[in-house]
Amino acid sequence: xxxxKLLKVEGLYKSYGGHQKGRERNxxxxxxxxxxxSGDFLTLLGPSGCGKSTTLRCIAGLESPNLGTITVADRVLxxxxxxxxxxxxxxGLGMVFQSYGIWPHMDVYxxxxxxLQVGDRKSRPSAKQVRERVERALEVVQLSxxxxxxxxxxxxxxxxxxxxxxxxxxxxPLLLLDEPLSNxxxxxxxxxxxxxxxxxxxxxxxxxxxxxDQSEALSMSTVIAVMSNGKVEQVGTPRExxxxxxxxxxxxxxxxxxxxxxxxxxxxxxxxxxxTPDGLIVASSQAGLSIGADVFVSVRPESVALSPVVDGGAxxxxxxxxxxxxxxxxxxxxxxxxxxxDTEWNVSGSSESPLADGTTVRLxxxxxxxxxxxxxxxx
Ligand code: ADP
Ligand code: MG
Numbered sequence: 530x531x532x533x534k535l536l537k538v539e540g541l542y543k544s545y546g547g548h549q550k551g552r553e554r555n556x557x558x559x560x561x562x563x564x565x566x567s568g569d570f571l572t573l574l575g576p577s578g579c580g581k582s583t584t585l586r587c588i589a590g591l592e593s594p595n596l597g598t599i600t601v602a603d604r605v606l607x608x609x610x611x612x613x614x615x616x617x618x619x620x621g622l623g624m625v626f627q628s629y630g631i632w633p634h635m636d637v638y639x640x641x642x643x644x645l646q647v648g649d650r651k652s653r654p655s656a657k658q659v660r661e662r663v664e665r666a667l668e669v670v671q672l673s674x675x676x677x678x679x680x681x682x683x684x685x686x687x688x689x690x691x692x693x694x695x696x697x698x699x700x701x702p703l704l705l706l707d708e709p710l711s712n713x714x715x716x717x718x719x720x721x722x723x724x725x726x727x728x729x730x731x732x733x734x735x736x737x738x739x740x741x742d743q744s745e746a747l748s749m750s751t752v753i754a755v756m757s758n759g760k761v762e763q764v765g766t767p768r769e770x771x772x773x774x775x776x777x778x779x780x781x782x783x784x785x786x787x788x789x790x791x792x793x794x795x796x797x798x799x800x801x802x803x804x805t806p807d808g809l810i811v812a813s814s815q816a817g818l819s820i821g822a823d824v825f826v827s828v829r830p831e832s833v834a835l836s837p838v839v840d841g842g843a844x845x846x847x848x849x850x851x852x853x854x855x856x857x858x859x860x861x862x863x864x865x866x867x868x869x870x871d872t873e874w875n876v877s878g879s880s881e882s883p884l885a886d887g888t889t890v891r892l893x894x895x896x897x898x899x900x901x902x903x904x905x906x907x908x
Contacts, residue, residue: 534600535735536565536588536703541597543583557583558759561597565703565737565752570729572738574746574770575756576782581739584756585707588737589624590617602702623696623704623734627711631680631688631695638676641666641694666694669728686717690724697732704729704736710745722748743783747771755779772829773900775815780827780902787828787874793818793901801901807870808849812899823904830877832898835865835890849892853884867892 541561558580565571573581586592588599590606593614599607601622606615631640642663645654654662667673670690675683683691689709696704710718710725726749729736740746746753747767755762755770755778763775774780780788791805801814803826812826838850851869863883867874867890874892884890 533566534564535567535569535602536563536571536737537598537600538563538584538588539598539600541584541587541599542595543580543587543592544595556595556759558587561756561759561761563754563761563764565735567735568733569751570726570736570738570749571752571754572740572746572750573754573756574740574743574783576741579756580759581741581756582707583759585705585737585739588703589622589705590615590620621699621701623699623701625689625692625696625704625706625709627708631683631691633679633681635680636676637667637672637678637680637683637691638663640680640691641698644695644699662698662700663694666697669697669732670694670724685713686721689713689721693725693728697734702735704734706736707739708741709738711740711742718745725749747783755782757782772897773813773815774827774902777825777902777904780825780900785830785875787830787833787872788825789828789872790823790825790904793820793822793824796820800896803901807872810849810894810899811896812901813896814901818901818903824901825904826899826901828874828894829898830864830875832895833867833874833876834893834895835867835876835878835884836893837884838889838891849894851890851892853886853888853890855886856883858883 539562541558542556543558544556546555561584573584575581583592587594594607594609596609598605605613606620607613642659645659645662667676670693672687672690672694680691710721713721722745738749750767752764753767753770754764757778763770763779770779770783774783780786789805789810791803793801794804795802796818799813801812801818803810803812803824810826818824849869851867851874853865854868854873855866857864858880861880862877863880865876865878867876869892
């Protein structure tokens with residue numbers, strides 16, 4: 530049966546503990562479901578230990594799941610139901626890991642050609658095909674002029690691009706990248722983000738990318754799966770997970786939102802009014818929240834407008850008032866700390882006419898930057 534999804538991961542479980550009699554298994558990932566359409570850049574985002582690498586390694590064939598199904602381009606690579614388990618080498622996927630392990634005794638060209646010269650002799654490409662594919666891959670990662678150079682003479686960023694070329698010569702249907710930028714310094718990491726994005730756009734290869742870095746995920750992905758504790762908490766576009774988090778964990782982890790606790794006071798289509806100790810706030814909501822539900826409203830720092838309250842300005846019910854409690858100049862923007870009742874808010878504003886500490890301000894919220902999420906039961 531055909532499907533418009535290039536990658537499908539269904540009901541995936543993986544435990545490293547082996548089977549422990551009489552005890553519940555401790556799963557590194559439990560019931561992970563993911564999919565990516567052709568050309569997608571799918572990012573698994575979450576804190577260290579949440580199961581991102583385990584998921585990726587199961588797709589790669591480097592770990593054997595306990596349960597689940599993995600399908601790439603309509604080819605079943607793993608299925609606990611039917612007992613299919615294709616070996617990693619036979620999956621034909623491209624992979625780049627954090628430690629990119631280029632071969633120091635080979636030049637750039639030979640490093641990139643290496644994957645084509647191992648594996649089954651019968652299915653190896655001809656010498657001419659190898660040359661064409663290596664040249665194309667080196668061109669894509671902009672290393673053509675270094676083909677004859679020793680791999681150890683490359684900079685960190687160039688070595689990482691070489692690792693990428695080595696994954697691309699396989700012309701894989703799916704590219705798997707596990708924190709490939711985390712060994713690079715901050716400046717290079719930002720440059721490489723654009724490089725990777727350009728490259729993925731140019732060659733259109735479907736990519737699964739693993740990172741714990743929100744800004745990497747937000748800037749590169751077409752789809753983000755936010756993970757916590759071995760589970761996928763939310764799948765959505767960068768805009769959706771940032772602007773409309775579906776769970777408290779997502780709101781806390783992605784960005785630096787303000788979280789205000791309150792109770793749902795009114796519900797209308799796609800929106801709720803939440804009563805908090807400091808005022809009423811209208812927020813978008815995905816989940817079917819009902820009146821009286823305990824929620825957090827996540828409010829993005831850039832979705833709050835501050836205006837100074839002139840002396841004697843009346844405080845209307847439902848209006849939010851606070852006092853500027855600190856600020857930092859960040860060039861284009863100002864970061865403010867604003868004290869509202871007992872809560873400190875993070876607010877970013879224009880640096881054109883900065884507000885002095887101690888200024889009494891009114892807070893106005895942009896509705897699209899406010900999202901109500903159900904309070905997690907435990908934490
Ligand atoms: P992430 O990549 O998100 O940091 P991992 O997938 O590496 O997380 O790890 C998920 C969980 O599985 C963690 O609790 C980790 O300690 C555990 N784990 C990962 N690899 C192994 C392993 N080879 N043996 C035992 N436990 C592991
Ligand atoms: Mg990892």
